[in-house]
Amino acid sequence: EDQVTQSPEALRLQEGESSSLNCSYTVSGLRGLFWYRQDPGKGPEFLFTLYSAGEEKEKERLKATLTKKESFLHITAPKPEDSATYLCAVQAPAGNQFYFGTGTSLTVIP
Amino acid sequence: ETGVTQTPRHLVMGMTNKKSLKCEQHLGHNAMYWYKQSAKKPLELMFVYNFKEQTENNSVPSRFSPECPNSSHLFLHLHTLQPEDSALYLCASRGAGRADTQYFGPGTRLTVL
Numbered sequence: 001e002d003q004v005t006q007s008p009e010a011l012r013l014q015e016g017e018s019s020s021l022n023c024s025y026t027v028s029g030l031r032g033l034f035w036y037r038q039d040p041g042k043g044p045e046f047l048f049t050l051y052s053a054g055e056e057k058e059k060e061r062l063k064a065t066l067t068k069k070e071s072f073l074h075i076t077a078p079k080p081e082d083s084a085t086y087l088c089a090v091q092a093p094a095g096n097q098f099y100f101g102t103g104t105s106l107t108v109i110p
Numbered sequence: 111e112t113g114v115t116q117t118p119r120h121l122v123m124g125m126t127n128k129k130s131l132k133c134e135q136h137l138g139h140n141a142m143y144w145y146k147q148s149a150k151k152p153l154e155l156m157f158v159y160n161f162k163e164q165t166e167n168n169s170v171p172s173r174f175s176p177e178c179p180n181s182s183h184l185f186l187h188l189h190t191l192q193p194e195d196s197a198l199y200l201c202a203s204r205g206a207g208r209a210d211t212q213y214f215g216p217g218t219r220l221t222v223l
Contacts, residue, residue, distance in 0.1 A: 004152070034211060043114075043200050043214035044153075087153070089212075096141070096165050098212060100153040 003027075006088050006101035013108050016077045021104045023088030024070040031091040033071050035064050038085045038103070047073075047086075078108045112136055114215035116201050122221045125191060131218050133184040133201030142184040143202040143212065144176060153200065159184060191222045 003026045013019055025033070032051050036044035048057040050066040057064045061082065063074040073086055085103040092099065114135045123129050135142065144156040158166035159178040173195075175187040184201055198219050202212040 032211075036214075041198075041217075041219065043116075043202075043216045046211050046213060049211050089153075096158045096160065097155065098143075098153075102150060102152050 004088055004090055004099045004101040006086075006104050008104060009102070010105045011107070013075075013078055013106070015079055015108055015110050018074070018076045018078070020075070021073040021086055021106070022070060023073070023101055025088075025090045025099075026069075027090045027092055027099060029093035031093060033066055034089045034091070034098075035071070035073055036087040036089065038087055044087055075106070078106075080108045080110050082106065083108045114201060114203055114213055116199075116215035116218050118218060119216060120219045120221075122223065123188070123191065124223050125193070127191075128187070128189040130188065131186040131199055131201075131220075133186075133215055135182055135184075135201075135203035135213075135215075137203055137205070137213060139203035139205050139210075139213075140181050141204040141206070142178060142181070143204070144184065144186050145200040145202065147198040147200055147217070156186075188220075191220075193222050196220055196222045 005024045007022045032049050035047040038044045048064040053068045055066050061076050065072045085105045087103045088101045089098045117132045141160045143158050146154045155168050156170045157176040162178050173190050177185040198217045200217045201215040204210050204212045
Protein backbone atom coordinates (compact mmCIF):
# COMPACT_ATOMS: atom_id res chain seq x y z
CA GLU A 1 0.00 0.00 0.00
CA ASP A 2 1.24 3.46 -0.87
CA GLN A 3 2.41 5.26 2.21
CA VAL A 4 4.04 8.51 3.30
CA THR A 5 5.81 8.74 6.66
CA GLN A 6 7.12 11.93 8.18
CA SER A 7 9.57 12.24 11.04
CA PRO A 8 9.97 13.50 13.61
CA GLU A 9 6.37 14.06 14.66
CA ALA A 10 7.40 17.19 16.56
CA LEU A 11 10.58 19.22 16.67
CA ARG A 12 11.63 22.06 18.96
CA LEU A 13 14.57 24.19 17.90
CA GLN A 14 16.31 27.19 19.31
CA GLU A 15 16.34 30.17 16.98
CA GLY A 16 19.32 29.72 14.66
CA GLU A 17 19.59 25.97 15.26
CA SER A 18 19.49 24.26 11.86
CA SER A 19 17.83 20.86 11.37
CA SER A 20 16.08 18.62 8.85
CA LEU A 21 12.65 17.08 8.50
CA ASN A 22 12.21 13.74 6.78
CA CYS A 23 9.54 12.39 4.45
CA SER A 24 9.84 8.79 3.30
CA TYR A 25 7.49 7.25 0.76
CA THR A 26 6.69 3.91 -0.79
CA VAL A 27 4.76 5.13 -3.83
CA SER A 28 6.17 3.65 -6.99
CA GLY A 29 6.23 5.68 -10.16
CA LEU A 30 6.29 8.96 -8.28
CA ARG A 31 4.88 11.86 -10.28
CA GLY A 32 5.78 14.55 -7.80
CA LEU A 33 6.57 15.19 -4.14
CA PHE A 34 5.15 18.30 -2.51
CA TRP A 35 5.99 20.19 0.65
CA TYR A 36 3.44 22.40 2.38
CA ARG A 37 3.44 24.60 5.45
CA GLN A 38 0.31 24.73 7.59
CA ASP A 39 -0.37 27.24 10.33
CA PRO A 40 -2.98 26.44 13.01
CA GLY A 41 -6.55 26.78 11.74
CA LYS A 42 -5.44 27.48 8.16
CA GLY A 43 -5.11 25.54 4.95
CA PRO A 44 -1.77 24.16 3.76
CA GLU A 45 0.42 26.68 1.93
CA PHE A 46 2.47 25.36 -0.97
CA LEU A 47 6.26 25.46 -0.60
CA PHE A 48 7.96 23.16 -3.12
CA THR A 49 7.44 20.51 -5.77
CA LEU A 50 10.17 17.97 -6.54
CA TYR A 51 9.90 15.64 -9.52
CA SER A 52 13.01 13.46 -9.70
CA ALA A 53 15.79 12.09 -7.51
CA GLY A 54 18.63 14.54 -7.09
CA GLU A 55 16.44 17.59 -7.48
CA GLU A 56 16.73 20.43 -4.96
CA LYS A 57 14.65 23.56 -4.40
CA GLU A 58 15.32 26.52 -2.09
CA LYS A 59 13.28 29.33 -0.63
CA GLU A 60 14.69 31.63 2.03
CA ARG A 61 15.75 29.42 4.96
CA LEU A 62 14.21 26.25 3.48
CA LYS A 63 15.76 23.74 1.13
CA ALA A 64 14.04 20.59 -0.11
CA THR A 65 15.87 17.58 -1.54
CA LEU A 66 14.66 14.32 -3.06
CA THR A 67 16.05 10.80 -3.35
CA LYS A 68 14.35 7.68 -4.69
CA LYS A 69 12.81 6.86 -1.33
CA GLU A 70 12.72 10.05 0.72
CA SER A 71 12.79 13.80 0.82
CA PHE A 72 14.33 16.17 3.32
CA LEU A 73 13.30 19.67 4.23
CA HIS A 74 16.36 21.42 5.59
CA ILE A 75 15.81 24.49 7.74
CA THR A 76 18.82 26.74 8.11
CA ALA A 77 19.02 29.22 11.01
CA PRO A 78 15.26 29.07 11.70
CA LYS A 79 13.31 31.96 13.15
CA PRO A 80 10.21 31.85 15.38
CA GLU A 81 8.03 32.69 12.38
CA ASP A 82 9.06 29.35 10.83
CA SER A 83 7.01 27.61 13.52
CA ALA A 84 4.27 25.62 11.78
CA THR A 85 3.37 22.10 10.73
CA TYR A 86 5.17 20.95 7.60
CA LEU A 87 3.33 18.46 5.42
CA CYS A 88 4.69 16.20 2.74
CA ALA A 89 2.56 14.73 -0.05
CA VAL A 90 3.24 12.44 -3.00
CA GLN A 91 1.29 12.15 -6.20
CA ALA A 92 0.43 8.62 -7.27
CA PRO A 93 1.00 7.44 -10.85
CA ALA A 94 -2.73 7.64 -11.61
CA GLY A 95 -2.49 11.40 -11.25
CA ASN A 96 -5.55 12.39 -9.24
CA GLN A 97 -4.57 10.79 -5.94
CA PHE A 98 -2.29 12.51 -3.44
CA TYR A 99 -1.02 10.79 -0.29
CA PHE A 100 -0.15 12.95 2.69
CA GLY A 101 1.99 12.32 5.73
CA THR A 102 0.85 13.30 9.22
CA GLY A 103 3.24 16.24 9.30
CA THR A 104 6.04 17.53 11.48
CA SER A 105 5.11 20.19 14.01
CA LEU A 106 8.02 22.61 14.24
CA THR A 107 8.43 25.06 17.11
CA VAL A 108 11.27 27.59 16.99
CA ILE A 109 12.02 29.15 20.34
CA PRO A 110 13.42 32.71 20.48
CA GLU B 111 -10.62 37.44 -4.57
CA THR B 112 -7.61 35.34 -5.38
CA GLY B 113 -6.66 31.70 -4.89
CA VAL B 114 -9.09 29.30 -3.27
CA THR B 115 -11.82 30.56 -0.93
CA GLN B 116 -14.07 28.58 1.38
CA THR B 117 -17.22 29.52 3.26
CA PRO B 118 -18.18 29.38 6.00
CA ARG B 119 -14.91 29.34 7.92
CA HIS B 120 -16.57 27.89 11.01
CA LEU B 121 -19.74 25.81 11.29
CA VAL B 122 -21.48 24.26 14.27
CA MET B 123 -24.36 21.95 13.51
CA GLY B 124 -26.55 19.41 15.20
CA MET B 125 -26.76 15.83 14.06
CA THR B 126 -30.13 16.42 12.37
CA ASN B 127 -29.21 19.61 10.52
CA LYS B 128 -28.52 20.04 6.82
CA LYS B 129 -25.79 22.44 5.79
CA SER B 130 -23.47 23.05 2.85
CA LEU B 131 -19.83 24.01 2.50
CA LYS B 132 -18.78 26.11 -0.46
CA CYS B 133 -15.46 26.33 -2.27
CA GLU B 134 -14.52 28.68 -5.09
CA GLN B 135 -11.25 28.79 -6.99
CA HIS B 136 -10.00 31.79 -8.97
CA LEU B 137 -6.96 30.07 -10.50
CA GLY B 138 -8.44 28.75 -13.74
CA HIS B 139 -7.89 25.16 -12.61
CA ASN B 140 -9.97 22.23 -13.80
CA ALA B 141 -9.65 19.81 -10.87
CA MET B 142 -11.11 20.33 -7.40
CA TYR B 143 -10.77 18.26 -4.25
CA TRP B 144 -12.41 17.82 -0.85
CA TYR B 145 -10.22 16.63 2.04
CA LYS B 146 -10.96 15.92 5.68
CA GLN B 147 -8.26 16.79 8.22
CA SER B 148 -8.49 15.34 11.72
CA ALA B 149 -5.95 15.72 14.50
CA LYS B 150 -2.93 13.43 14.26
CA LYS B 151 -4.12 11.93 10.97
CA PRO B 152 -3.01 12.49 7.37
CA LEU B 153 -5.25 14.52 5.12
CA GLU B 154 -7.98 12.18 3.99
CA LEU B 155 -9.08 12.53 0.37
CA MET B 156 -12.87 12.51 0.04
CA PHE B 157 -13.79 13.49 -3.51
CA VAL B 158 -12.11 14.61 -6.71
CA TYR B 159 -13.74 16.40 -9.62
CA ASN B 160 -12.05 16.88 -12.98
CA PHE B 161 -13.79 19.14 -15.49
CA LYS B 162 -16.95 18.92 -13.33
CA GLU B 163 -16.94 15.10 -13.43
CA GLN B 164 -16.38 13.12 -10.25
CA THR B 165 -13.32 10.93 -10.70
CA GLU B 166 -12.66 9.77 -7.14
CA ASN B 167 -14.89 8.88 -4.22
CA ASN B 168 -12.88 7.35 -1.43
CA SER B 169 -15.66 5.33 0.24
CA VAL B 170 -17.14 8.42 1.82
CA PRO B 171 -20.42 7.92 3.74
CA SER B 172 -23.53 9.07 1.90
CA ARG B 173 -24.20 11.73 4.53
CA PHE B 174 -21.57 13.71 2.60
CA SER B 175 -22.79 14.70 -0.87
CA PRO B 176 -20.55 16.66 -3.25
CA GLU B 177 -21.68 18.91 -6.07
CA CYS B 178 -19.56 20.55 -8.77
CA PRO B 179 -21.68 22.78 -11.02
CA ASN B 180 -18.65 24.16 -12.90
CA SER B 181 -14.86 24.07 -12.73
CA SER B 182 -14.71 27.03 -10.36
CA HIS B 183 -17.21 25.95 -7.71
CA LEU B 184 -17.44 22.95 -5.42
CA PHE B 185 -19.95 22.22 -2.69
CA LEU B 186 -20.14 19.64 0.07
CA HIS B 187 -23.67 19.03 1.28
CA LEU B 188 -23.92 17.69 4.81
CA HIS B 189 -26.84 15.89 6.45
CA THR B 190 -27.33 13.68 9.47
CA LEU B 191 -23.69 13.98 10.49
CA GLN B 192 -22.06 12.27 13.46
CA PRO B 193 -19.82 13.84 16.12
CA GLU B 194 -16.82 11.99 14.63
CA ASP B 195 -17.32 14.04 11.45
CA SER B 196 -16.05 17.08 13.32
CA ALA B 197 -12.87 18.14 11.54
CA LEU B 198 -11.28 20.74 9.28
CA TYR B 199 -12.63 20.36 5.74
CA LEU B 200 -10.24 21.55 3.09
CA CYS B 201 -10.87 22.31 -0.54
CA ALA B 202 -8.07 22.31 -3.09
CA SER B 203 -7.75 22.97 -6.81
CA ARG B 204 -5.16 21.87 -9.35
CA GLY B 205 -4.24 22.64 -12.91
CA ALA B 206 -4.14 20.23 -15.83
CA GLY B 207 -0.41 19.58 -15.89
CA ARG B 208 1.06 16.14 -15.25
CA ALA B 209 2.24 16.96 -11.76
CA ASP B 210 0.59 20.27 -11.08
CA THR B 211 0.47 21.46 -7.51
CA GLN B 212 -2.69 21.49 -5.44
CA TYR B 213 -3.58 24.83 -3.89
CA PHE B 214 -5.66 24.79 -0.75
CA GLY B 215 -8.33 27.01 0.68
CA PRO B 216 -8.34 28.11 4.33
CA GLY B 217 -10.73 25.33 5.35
CA THR B 218 -14.03 25.10 7.20
CA ARG B 219 -13.81 24.07 10.85
CA LEU B 220 -16.87 21.86 11.37
CA THR B 221 -18.19 20.90 14.79
CA VAL B 222 -21.04 18.39 15.04
CA LEU B 223 -22.86 18.41 18.35
